[in-house]
Amino acid sequence: MSDLLNRAGMVDCKPLATPASTTQAVTPYDELFDSPTQYRRIVGALQYLTITRLNLLYVVNRLCQFMHTPAVEHWAMVKRVLRYIKGTLDYGLRLSCSPIASIHAYSDSDWADCPIDRRSTSGYAVFLGTNLISWLSRKQRTVARSSTEAEYKALADVAAEVTWVVSLLRELGLHTRQPSTLWCDNLEATYLCANPVFHARTNHVEIDYHFIRDKVASGEFVVNFVSTKDQLADVFTKPLPGPRFIALQDKLNVVSLTPCA
Structure with missing residues (x-):
């Protein structure tokens, strides 16, 4: 992190409370950045930082989408991320x-948060006990025609990841054989996992997303509703205001690792 600040000439910058603005959309701009190589180097290095600083995942994912033609505004967003890092140098994954x-x-x-292609952003957080072990922030491959479809696709993504985690734990002899619990803040998407007839209008959803129904039917997964205020994956799908961002990163075990005096 210190090396990143040094390379960007921001060692003495003023810290910020959040890495992304809630009011500025990430879109193409006409005025291109005059040093695209520097942009690519800094953003590329930020990708490695998300291995332990997962609260940066959403904004870094967005910045990576403009690697070929970064604009001046995109560089300003990179500088905001670095200003956030400046104030959280002692943070890491607990x-x-x-x-x-x-x-x-x-x-x-x-749903449809990208102003360029109207595709949605999915995010998930997988816990083994109290420890966060897997996370993701990624733009969906296709345009969702409803918020239910977008949430259902996100559920399918996390179901695939949990299936892999369970398989690994079984090989290690560490699986408890209890069904895994998936939490979603869209009530219709949770109904769709258990009752495909309830939402006949989702027939257009691609077949490969429906495998989660088999997992629920077999008892491997339990899909439950969680209120939006308790949705920990919210931090992977959109910029958040300071208090909400800080509260979620704490619940995701991204905390100061400086030893207490």
Whole structure:
């Protein structure tokens, strides 16, 4: 992190509370940045930082979409991320001994949030006990025709990830054989997982997303509704105001790792 600030000439910059603005959309601009190589180097390095600083995942994912033609405004967004990093140099992902070994995951989607192609952003967070072990922020491959479809696709993404985690734990002899719990803040999407007839209007959804129904029917997964205020994956799908962002990063175990005096 210190090396990133040094390379960008921002060692003495003023810190910010959040890495992304809630009012500025990430779109193409006419005025191109005069040093695209520098933009690519800094954003490329930020991708490695998300291995432990997962609260940067959403904004870094967005900045990566303009690697070929970065604009002046995109560089300004990179500088905002670096100003946030300046104030959180001692932050990292906390892993601790967990009294439980069950798997639960949160999935979320911001419907049609991209102003360029109107595709939605999916995000998920997978916990093994109290420890966060997998996370994602990614633009969906196709345009969703409703918020239910976008949330259902996000559920399918996290279902695939949890299936892999369960398979790995079984090989290691560590799986508890309890069903994994998936939390979603869209009530219709949770109904769709258990009752395909309830939403006949979603027949246009691609077949490969429907495998989650088989997982629920077999008892491998339990899909439950969670209120939006308790949706931890919210941080992976959109920029958030300061108090909400700080509260979620704390619940995701991104905390100051500086030893107490």
